[in-house]
Amino acid sequence: MIAYNWFDCDRQPQPRFINWAAGCVVEPRRMNLLPFFQWCETSWLGSSIRASQFMFPVIEAFHLVALAFIGGAILLVDFRLLGVVMRQQPVRALAEERSPIWSAA
Numbered sequence: 001m002i003a004y005n006w007f008d009c010d011r012q013p014q015p016r017f018i019n020w021a022a023g024c025v026v027e028p029r030r031m032n033l034l035p036f037f038q039w040c041e042t043s044w045l046g047s048s049i050r051a052s053q054f055m056f057p058v059i060e061a062f063h064l065v066a067l068a069f070i071g072g073a074i075l076l077v078d079f080r081l082l083g084v085v086m087r088q089q090p091v092r093a094l095a096e097e098r099s100p101i102w103s104a105a
């Protein structure tokens with residue numbers, strides 16, 4: 001009787017190896033982020049963004065500009081690695097020059 005209890009799929013918690021050896025399918029625990037996003041929506045910042053007519057477009061514009069800066073810096077270094085642009089400049093020097101753009105954006 002005790003020999004059969006080690007692979008009882010309903011008994012929790014069990015080591016992963018035992019579940020795998022017994023053929024038990026254990027659903028992985030998923031993180032539920034809905035309460036966090038609901039809290040963000042009801043916070044003073046979320047409420048003020050929702051109430052303002054121009055706050056969200058301004059935030060989104062800054063967000064898109066920052067993404068463009070990061071994408072441009074990465075694209076420039078990638079093109080240098082491919083040998084398409086700035087062939088005389090070393091890759092390390094180019095990456096170090098563009099580092100402030102990555103951290104600022």
